[in-house]
Amino acid sequence: IKDQALVAADIRYAAAQFPFLKRVFLADGDALILPQPRLMEILGMIREHLPWVQRVGLYGNAKSILRKSPEQLEELRRTGLGIVYLGLESGDPEVLRRIAKGVSAERMIAAGRRVREAGIKLSVTVLLGIAGRADGPRHARATGEVLSAMDPNYVGALTLMLLPNTPLAEDYQAGRFELPDQAELLGELREMLQHTQLSQGLFLANHASNYLPLKVRMPTGKDQALALIDQALGGRVALKPEWLRAL
Template sequence: MDGMHYEGMVIRPPSEAESVILQVTVGCSHNKCTFCGTYKGERFRIKDDAVIDADIRYAARHLSFLKRVFLADGDALILPQPRLIRILSRIREEMPWIRRVGLYGNAKSILRKSPEELEALRDLGLGIVYLGVESGDGQVLQEIKKGVSPERLIEAGRRVREAGLKLSVTVLLGIAGRERSLEHARATGELLSVMDPNYVGVLTLMLLPNTELGQKAEAGEFELLSQPELLRELREMLYFTRMTRGLFFSNHASNYLPLKVRMPNEKEKALTTIDEALQGNVRLKPEWLRAL
């Protein structure tokens, strides 16, 4: 065998760039979000134990310089508890030097795990769960077919934190279109305040032709925000976000204004930077440098 077994499009959070990417599922268990084109045409399934084991052995032999593991794809937490226990145990046996395992979890898969089950995963090395929130606005969540309410998202976030795991959430600028831009920003800031995650990653919506939202925009039923409108949305969101600690990032490749805000101390300074950018005094990232 030569190398790891990857199928389809494998994605990971930016912060997992230096991790062993271990693909344990193919696709996403929800796969209905109107803005996401990652797993189109991909039927969700769990990979065979034999393939996962072979990849763990390969990583143990050839990737021992990496200290973290990320379990891909879209929602590895949906795996039945015995299989997750087995995978984490194998990682621990074969790669005892691994400091942290991370994965994506949606609200449904988090809430299907009892607090005790999440603690058992933590004890076996799971350290961080990435949760795609996108918006704190119930109407927007419905429109983008997220399949979850703000209340359930808050409950899921709380469960992760109470199990002693780090929580990293992503939210999307521009996802509400022009009409609800500031409502979306405000509601998202308020949701983040209640959730109080360790990390918030702000991404900017980029329309893809193979998605429902991309087709809506094509038909003139959805409007992408301009640069200043996106900055105003970011400002409003940050203004309403009260975190007791942690980092608020907008340094993803899709964003025009990269920020890394240590909360709560650097919040005021960041709001000033956004105001400066709105007045044209801060250089924004050129269009050709932006990426998903």
Template sequence: MDGLHYEGMIIRPPSEADSIILQITRGCSHNKCTFCGTYKGVRFGIKDEAIVDRDIDYAAKNLQFLRRVFLADGDALILPQERLVRLLQKIRTRMPWIQRVGLYGNAKSILRKSLQQLKELRDLGLGIVYLGVESGDPQTLRDIRKGVSREKMVEAGRRVRQAGIKLSVTVLLGIAGRERSLEHARATGSILSEIDPHYVGALTLMVLPNTELGRRVQEGTFEVLDPRELLVELREMLAHTHMSRGLFLSNHASNYLPIKVKMPTDKERALALIDEALKGRVRLKPEWMRAL
């Protein structure tokens, strides 16, 4: 065996760059979001357990310098509890030096797990769940076909936190277009306040041609925000976000203005920085440097 076994495109959060990536599933169990082109044409499936076992053996022998594991693809939490328990037990037994296991979980897969089941996974090493909220605006959630209500999103996020697992939430600047920009920003700040996650990653929409949203842009039925409008949206979102602690980040490669805000102490300073950028006194990232 020459390395870990991967099928198709593998994605992971930026914070998992130095993790062992074990592909447990192929694709995304939802795969209907209008803005996402990652798994178009890929039928969701769970990989054969024997293949995953061989990957764990390989990692145990060859990747001892890495301290974290990330379970890919788009929604590894969808696995039946018994399979996830076996998987985490194998990681703990064969790679006892691993400090944290992370995975993506959508609201539906989180809510399929009871609080007790999530605590069981936590006790076996699951340390962080990445949840794509995108927006707190009910209309925007329907428009992008997220497949879950605002209320269910809040319930899912809180359940992860109640289980003692760190929660990292992703939201999307620009996803509501020009028409609902401020409604999206305010409602997203509100939902982040309700969930109170450990981390927030505010990414900026990058329209892909192979998506429904890409077609809408071509047709002229969706207006993409310019950099200044995105800054206004970011400011409004942050102003309406009231977290008891944690980090609010907009330092992803897609963002025009990278910020890292320790909540709540750095919030006013970050708002002032955005105001300076809106006045043209802070240089924004050039378009050619932006990436997914």
């Protein structure tokens, strides 16, 4: 963890160099794991030196979120924390076990709800293709159900891209893991969206890794988005070429 003096210097530098900055992100790992007094001090420095900033965001996993009491999260919100980014990846228990997520779907739901109940915006990331070919539909349904229970402000769907020298890439090379093809990934996206019920917010699949960019205003735009996926599955909508995809 970076020394607090360096954080303070970064904030003062930002104040001098970026006077029109509207958003700040506390990088690069799980900043919510910081002790409450230290995190409050950082937010206080941002408020003092960058008074024009409208929103502060950070990553938070289920463990770090649930270590904060509801009162502590509300205190962070009052001091400027506006959004927490939570990586769900999958709502399927078996997939979570295989990827060594280290937390259950139920704990993920509890963490997401705690953020929302504190009045902080919640953005949840999910991963198409992470279950492999055989379990993709089950993963998609379970993930949609967990998202519905969380009811986040934003959902970001990314598509799995294998990196060399990682355990999953080695499993793929050895034939132990099968990557879904384009049609199967679109089917996952459709199944996940179909099973996601949000009171409001955005379901986004516009990351560079995705074959079909989507920006769905929930719940009103859901049917139109499902129809677009069906058109893509039928070959009537062009998909992003492989060379344009990226992490």
